[in-house]
Amino acid sequence: MACRGQVAHRPLSCLDRRDACDVPLIPKHGVLDMLHQTLPAPIETYPSEHPEIAWKDGRIVPWADCTLHVRMQAGFFGANIFEGLRAYWNADEERMYVFRLDDHLVRLEQSMRIMRMTPPFSRHELGDAVLELFQRTDFRGHGQANLVTYFGFPPPGDPVSHAAPSGAHITAVPMGRSPAAKTGLTAGVSSWRRLSDDTMPIRVKIGSNYQNSRLAQNEVRAGGYDMALLLNRAGKLAEAPGACLFILRDGVLITPPTNADILESITRDTVLTFARQELGLTVIEREVDRSEAYIADEVFICGSIAEILPLTSIDGIEIGDGQPGAVTRDLQELYFQTVEARLPRYAAWCTAVPAPAG
Numbered sequence: 001m002a003c004r005g006q007v008a009h010r011p012l013s014c015l016d017r018r019d020a021c022d023v024p025l026i027p028k029h030g031v032l033d034m035l036h037q038t039l040p041a042p043i044e045t046y047p048s049e050h051p052e053i054a055w056k057d058g059r060i061v062p063w064a065d066c067t068l069h070v071r072m073q074a075g076f077f078g079a080n081i082f083e084g085l086r087a088y089w090n091a092d093e094e095r096m097y098v099f100r101l102d103d104h105l106v107r108l109e110q111s112m113r114i115m116r117m118t119p120p121f122s123r124h125e126l127g128d129a130v131l132e133l134f135q136r137t138d139f140r141g142h143g144q145a146n147l148v149t150y151f152g153f154p155p156p157g158d159p160v161s162h163a164a165p166s167g168a169h170i171t172a173v174p175m176g177r178s179p180a181a182k183t184g185l186t187a188g189v190s191s192w193r194r195l196s197d198d199t200m201p202i203r204v205k206i207g208s209n210y211q212n213s214r215l216a217q218n219e220v221r222a223g224g225y226d227m228a229l230l231l232n233r234a235g236k237l238a239e240a241p242g243a244c245l246f247i248l249r250d251g252v253l254i255t256p257p258t259n260a261d262i263l264e265s266i267t268r269d270t271v272l273t274f275a276r277q278e279l280g281l282t283v284i285e286r287e288v289d290r291s292e293a294y295i296a297d298e299v300f301i302c303g304s305i306a307e308i309l310p311l312t313s314i315d316g317i318e319i320g321d322g323q324p325g326a327v328t329r330d331l332q333e334l335y336f337q338t339v340e341a342r343l344p345r346y347a348a349w350c351t352a353v354p355a356p357a358g
Helices: 028-035 101-114 123-137 207-222 266-277 290-294 326-339 344-349
Strands: 053-056 059-062 080-090 095-099 143-151 166-174 185-193 227-231 237-240 243-249 252-255 282-285 298-303 307-314 350-352
Touching: 053 123, 059 123, 080 101, 080 207, 095 123, 095 326, 101 123, 101 143, 101 266, 123 143, 123 166, 185 207, 207 227, 227 307, 237 290, 237 298, 243 266, 243 290, 252 266, 266 282, 266 298, 266 307, 266 326, 298 326, 307 326, 344 350
Parallel strands: 185 227, 185 307, 252 282
Antiparallel strands: 053 059, 053 166, 080 095, 080 143, 095 350, 143 166, 227 237, 237 243, 243 252, 243 298, 298 307
């Protein structure tokens, strides 16, 4: 039986999501009023930078033992496919939720298919492993996990063979919210162009692709900016390293399309859903000129680690009044409430981490 409060966009499968049935919906016109309450702060008291355990090839291992040999394709060529997931602590319930776990697992499978990797574990096995690791770390605060599948040793004389055996590992760390969520970031457009689909597809989350982002980010940091923006080969704005781009002009939210050499971002999809269903904005997916961003009313980026971060200037030109904008703020508050499983209509996006044993 369908639950009340389900959204039109649905993940492809379910593991152990928070039950949304029999929870009264918040009327759309009242969502933002409700959101302007102060969220309970997560308990950021984890005693170290990382837990003592990780998950590797089907079992929990000590953190220090979650290693690969340097001659494996994963280490030598960056032949690893990954998903970065966020888990959020709901302080009222004293429970952690992984955000859009199923969608991350689907995208991981798609990346493996493009790279001709034989999945080392099923989607269900990897989802259970993520939940088990977060359960056993018991962060009691927000966290982040890297779920990685990797190519192992290649056959002799064939160093990039797709037939190499594969494996998987998962590591999790505490991760709070960036202070830039409130203050915003300065951005600079890099001289490095975004990789194109006919070279190294950006829709594949493979470690080697991120050297493109490294070049861009280090360049703009050296120039005094916080964040890089990359142009695609057509000279249009693509995205930031690890984050998608949105601009607001005259009340219309605009973002580059997925065929503009950007990641098919799960956070981007979340923002599009909020903009249309909660804020009632007109949303257009089209190419964006560099100069168009200069004269936008608001600009922000979004990603699993970034969440939603305002950009206050690009190439030294102030965006709007140089402060995070009202629409960006509304989207942030929707996002922050949703990821902690506080909005019943989006409860299906939140997978509950089982309580620690004992």
